[in-house]
Amino acid sequence: MDLSYTEEQQMLRDSVQKFIEDNYDISERNKLTATDEGFSRDNWKQFAELGWLAMPFAEEDGGLGGSPVDTMILMEEFGKGLVVEPFFPTVVLAGSALSQFGSADQKAEVLAGIIDGSIIATFAYAEEGAHHNLDHVATTATKDGDFYTLSGTKSVVLNAASADRMLVSARTSGDVSDEAGITVFLVDAGADGISRDDYPTVDGLRASEVTLKDVKVPASAIVGKEGSGHDVLEAVSNRAILALAAESVGAMEKLYTDTIAYTKQRVQFDHPLSEFQVLKHRMTEMFMEHSLAKSLTMKATMLETQGSDETQRTIHALKYLIGKSSRFVGQNAVQLHGGMGMTEELRIAHYFKRLAIIDSQFGNTDHHLTRFVA
Amino acid sequence: MDIEFSEEDLAFQQEVRSFIEENLPKGMDLWTKRGDWFKALREKGGWDVPKWPPEFGGPGFTPTQRYIFDMEMARHSTPPQLPFGVTMLAPILMAYGSKEQQDRFLPGIRDGSVNWCQGYSEPGAGSDLANLKTKAELTEDGKHYIVNGQKIWTTLAHIAHWIFCLTRTSSAGAKQEGITFLLFPMDSPGVEVRPIITLGGSHTVNEVYLTDVKVPVENRVGEEGKGWTYAKGLLAHERTGLAGIQNSVLALEKAKENAASIKVGDGTLLDVPAFRNKLGALEAELLALEFTELRTLASVAAGGSPGPESSILKLKGTEIQQRIQELNLEAAGVYAAVWGNKAAGPKFAKGAMSAYLGGRATTIYGGASEVQKDVISKNVLGLG
Ligand SMILES: Cc1cc2nc3c(=O)[nH]c(=O)nc-3n(C[C@H](O)[C@H](O)[C@H](O)COP(=O)(O)OP(=O)(O)OC[C@H]3O[C@@H](n4cnc5c(N)ncnc54)[C@H](O)[C@@H]3O)c2cc1C
Numbered sequence: 001m002d003l004s005y006t007e008e009q010q011m012l013r014d015s016v017q018k019f020i021e022d023n024y025d026i027s028e029r030n031k032l033t034a035t036d037e038g039f040s041r042d043n044w045k046q047f048a049e050l051g052w053l054a055m056p057f058a059e060e061d062g063g064l065g066g067s068p069v070d071t072m073i074l075m076e077e078f079g080k081g082l083v084v085e086p087f088f089p090t091v092v093l094a095g096s097a098l099s100q101f102g103s104a105d106q107k108a109e110v111l112a113g114i115i116d117g118s119i120i121a122t123f124a125y126a127e128e129g130a131h132h133n134l135d136h137v138a139t140t141a142t143k144d145g146d147f148y149t150l151s152g153t154k155s156v157v158l159n160a161a162s163a164d165r166m167l168v169s170a171r172t173s174g175d176v177s178d179e180a181g182i183t184v185f186l187v188d189a190g191a192d193g194i195s196r197d198d199y200p201t202v203d204g205l206r207a208s209e210v211t212l213k214d215v216k217v218p219a220s221a222i223v224g225k226e227g228s229g230h231d232v233l234e235a236v237s238n239r240a241i242l243a244l245a246a247e248s249v250g251a252m253e254k255l256y257t258d259t260i261a262y263t264k265q266r267v268q269f270d271h272p273l274s275e276f277q278v279l280k281h282r283m284t285e286m287f288m289e290h291s292l293a294k295s296l297t298m299k300a301t302m303l304e305t306q307g308s309d310e311t312q313r314t315i316h317a318l319k320y321l322i323g324k325s326s327r328f329v330g331q332n333a334v335q336l337h338g339g340m341g342m343t344e345e346l347r348i349a350h351y352f353k354r355l356a357i358i359d360s361q362f363g364n365t366d367h368h369l370t371r372f373v374a
Numbered sequence: 375m376d377i378e379f380s381e382e383d384l385a386f387q388q389e390v391r392s393f394i395e396e397n398l399p400k401g402m403d404l405w406t407k408r409g410d411w412f413k414a415l416r417e418k419g420g421w422d423v424p425k426w427p428p429e430f431g432g433p434g435f436t437p438t439q440r441y442i443f444d445m446e447m448a449r450h451s452t453p454p455q456l457p458f459g460v461t462m463l464a465p466i467l468m469a470y471g472s473k474e475q476q477d478r479f480l481p482g483i484r485d486g487s488v489n490w491c492q493g494y495s496e497p498g499a500g501s502d503l504a505n506l507k508t509k510a511e512l513t514e515d516g517k518h519y520i521v522n523g524q525k526i527w528t529t530l531a532h533i534a535h536w537i538f539c540l541t542r543t544s545s546a547g548a549k550q551e552g553i554t555f556l557l558f559p560m561d562s563p564g565v566e567v568r569p570i571i572t573l574g575g576s577h578t579v580n581e582v583y584l585t586d587v588k589v590p591v592e593n594r595v596g597e598e599g600k601g602w603t604y605a606k607g608l609l610a611h612e613r614t615g616l617a618g619i620q621n622s623v624l625a626l627e628k629a630k631e632n633a634a635s636i637k638v639g640d641g642t643l644l645d646v647p648a649f650r651n652k653l654g655a656l657e658a659e660l661l662a663l664e665f666t667e668l669r670t671l672a673s674v675a676a677g678g679s680p681g682p683e684s685s686i687l688k689l690k691g692t693e694i695q696q697r698i699q700e701l702n703l704e705a706a707g708v709y710a711a712v713w714g715n716k717a718a719g720p721k722f723a724k725g726a727m728s729a730y731l732g733g734r735a736t737t738i739y740g741g742a743s744e745v746q747k748d749v750i751s752k753n754v755l756g757l758g
Binding site: 131133268349352 | 500502526527570573575579638643648700704706708710711712714715716719727730731737738742743744747748
């Protein structure tokens, strides 16, 4: 057993930390979220140059052959920096689907574009009425010769307005929430029949409701096999949860350390707040929640890397635990800052909102706890 | 002991319900015809100011009637009044203000033509309110106070016409001494309001900078140096109103409806055991809290003081409010994220996020929970 980072991994972490330090002051970050696209294309270019967009992909696909551990390192630092560039939808969601299930052509074209930074991609999986069930797919894909026609509406599609390509889960057979009969398609984001309703999200990112009306795609657009979309969704969801967990761990670290720093300098009743026992205990609990969340994130990530049988169950436990600890740490960071905790000026407000949204993505605490004990 | 309302109380409840049925504007009219509603309440015999005593035009409700009245109003979602004038300042003026001050300020408070804001907190005086530093110095001729300092978190200062303000007139003795209660218009020279943007981007609170603001001595409430005593009474008023128990009863009903509108598998979110249990736990706790409020009321009605259990109303009430907000957020699912001027998914989703964000403040203002617990452990439990 070895739980230490390799030299390359330490270098990776250092380089992300340096990037965040140089570019991700909270006021800079808030400037980015106020722009049209909600992120910086220049930063994206740098991500490509630094090799971050190539990190998790196999060397034969043009990647750096990294593992989920590398993604964990990146995402944890991104979590600390509240990074808004579309790394998660592009590399984690679309990227892991294509690298695990994509055809040679899809990899050559799209994965290569993701790696060199020229393609931004996303995954349209959520639908109204699904409530965290990825297999609830009402969007239809009707076969017509060598083509499929896609129709339906997808919700909260991250960075859809900036995306060049979009993976879409659609039903080729079966009932609306059957596990079988789902197929994932790779679609040109500007294809005829696609319309969007774009909006900012409360955590400062961008998303859209995406409506597909008779969008025609060739059979070669299928990612994996027809009808086996459930496997793609599950695999993507697992990687997504690992990435979001790492991001949460980063955010929680900032929340508890910012709170410690604040209570040390805030004086009330002639004492720094940090001297009041109830607050000391609360911060100790915040630290405990963070430590435990970090441990389980590491464990699940390593199991996924090894392809262990325990992975699925551990990932359910992880998403539950992350949701629970994020809520505790986030709410108490706000509480212990008093009125200051309510202001948009401090970065803790932004971590707090980000963590609230992470709980709503890829299944919340109840959803995963139910599956963990099933 | 009798858990039922008396015949008279039941008749009163019926009277309130019929009144609401007849007078509450429906649908969109609720917004455009608010004035008519408050007028009707007033004409009914002081129902617009249910907490005011009869000598000031209030209805003179018994404590039980007050409870019934509040419950019916909350359950019918009648339009709220801004609390600063009617609930917070008015009782102070009635108790400590001069006859001139009462005649001058109470009518504008009552008809809503004058908005007030509460200028207590300062950057260095939050939980430790007595630490306030905003200085008020009497001019040599003794006719004015000159006020200098800064207030913070002042809710709705940007739309307020007047402020009731705690100032320091002396720094001798204990912190609680030397605090003076002043009233002045927000358009006085030297008053500057700067917005503070809170979680989710809303503007309700402000910083208020005070530079050489000239306040006539006749705008001082009560005696110089006694402001702390007056304000403490007022804080108690603020707290009892903050438990929001009847609103939570309604909010919990709404949360159930929201959950019932979310399909999960063959049923709805209401059928999911994990979620259902959380709703159930809240309902049980709320039943207990509601009855705690009734116990408080009963001891006041019997001519006693509110009793130690009253001290937990705000603490528990705000905790319950926050947990209901969490459930709505969970019910919103992925749509919790949707922001800006767009809406998607279930109708309640966006409101759920705003309420969750804004709701975090309820355990901070009006006595932060940790400090409240300190106060209770000391004053109620006798723990040092
Ligand atoms: C939305 C909002 C609206 C408001 N509106 C108004 C208004 O209209 N007018 C007005 O005057 N004020 C208003 N306030 C201010 C409010 O009263 C203060 O925020 C509150 O008193 C807490 O003070 P603080 O923010 O300085 O926090 P602090 O006092 O710095 O407290 C920070 C944290 O430390 C804890 N703490 C403090 N002391 C102790 C202790 N001795 N032991 C243990 N824990 C402790 C607190 O519980 C809290 O969790 C408003 C605040 C908010 C958030």
